[in-house]
Amino acid sequence: MLRLVTLTACGTRTLMDAVFGTDVTGELTYARDLVTGAGTTRALRRGMLLLGDRNFSxxxxxxxxxxxxxxxLIRAKTHSTAxxxxxxxxxxDGTFLSRIGEVPxxxxxATLTLTPADSTSEHTATHSTYRLVTSLLDPDEAPATALVRLYRERWEIETSYCELxxxxxxxxVLRGRHPAAVTQETWAxxxxxxxxxxxxxDAVLHRPDIDPDRAAFTIALNTARDQIIRAAGIIPHAQTDLVxxxxTAILNGLLPARRHRSRPRVKKRAINSKYRAVGRHTDHxxxxxxxxxxxxxxxxxPDG
Incomplete structure (x- = not known):
């Protein structure tokens, strides 16, 4: 088993840095190595805003x-060990100042209410409570509602893992039969x-009217594979332009503008189809x- 922790840009889903290794080492240990650079150039620096889930609180x-x-901007746990x-x-604005260790x-x-557009007796509004901690202390500079909306962008890293x-x-699964081969394959x-x-x-760099979310990863992947299958560029002096x-393929096949969507969380079966959820009446x-x-x-x- 391999554990991978990455620092991913929310807008473009490009990788800023990555650390991985045996799953015996915990995610927080890898994350600390990631943000400090582990002796190399730090991936995080002043002017950046890190989004993190509850595991990183x-x-x-x-x-x-x-x-x-x-x-x-990190989501905080709310159970007894929080x-x-x-x-x-x-x-x-209803928020308050506190301290985590020596860090203010x-x-x-906040309470998030999700109301499906096709709301019926079967699909009604759902309510979720979020507790976020941030180093942005000025409510005028960083309004609370704007930060709650921004936190939803954290899900982009989950999408990048799905693409990988x-x-x-x-x-x-990875094909490597020994640690060195797995390391090489993971970097590849x-x-x-x-x-x-x-x-x-690069395709949308000079098109501010196009949100990077509209670029389809599968189109980019399949176009790159087609270039390799056609052996483009192996003949000297051939005119090639992979990027x-x-x-061009991406701009010709842009996805629709992203809309707010919700889907019930379900537990998948470990055996049989990975698309079959536990519970026969689960809404997919x-x-x-x-x-x-x-x-x-x-x-x-909160701790009172």
Missing amino acids: ATRFVDTVASTGADF LKLPILRRLP VRVIE KSAILGGR LLVAYQALRTAMS GQIG RTHRTAVHIEINTLPNP
Whole structure:
């Protein structure tokens, strides 16, 4: 088993850095090596904003990110082992200032209401509570509602992992039979992914009217494969432009503008079809959804 942790740009889904190794080492350990550079150039620096899920709401990791000069927006846990976040000062927008270790943070708690456009008695609105911690302390500079909406962009890294495992690998496992071969194959996979993402970004670089989300990864992948199958560029002095070919295909096959969507989380079966969820009456459909955000004002400290 291999554990991979990456730092991915939300807008273009290009890889900024990656660390991987045995699954005996935990995700937080790899993440700390990732953001500090592990002796090389740091991937995080001042002016960047790191989005992280609940697994990264740990005191030591928050301190490590803060030491790079970058800002962060991380979802906090809410169960009994969650970080203690005492209220130091309430802010006018309903958020409050607190501290994680020696790092000052602002805590945002919000309720998200998702209402399907085809809302019926069977598909009604759902409510979720989010608690976010951020180093952006000024509510005028970073409004709470805007940060809650921004946090949804964290899902882009999950999409990039899907592209790595399902699109490029086609759901297959790595072929290496020993650690060195697995390492080599993983780097090759990441390089291929980065090359495709760079070509996709270049295609829309000078088109500010096109959101990078509309560039289809499968089109880029299949176009690159076609170029290899045709052996384009192996004849001396041949006119070839791989990035141009990919870019042209992408611009000719742009995806529709992204809309708010929701889909119930389901548990897949470990055996038989990977598309069959546990529970025969589970709704597998994706619904167009309206999102309403309400910032909660907490009467008591979260750990009280």
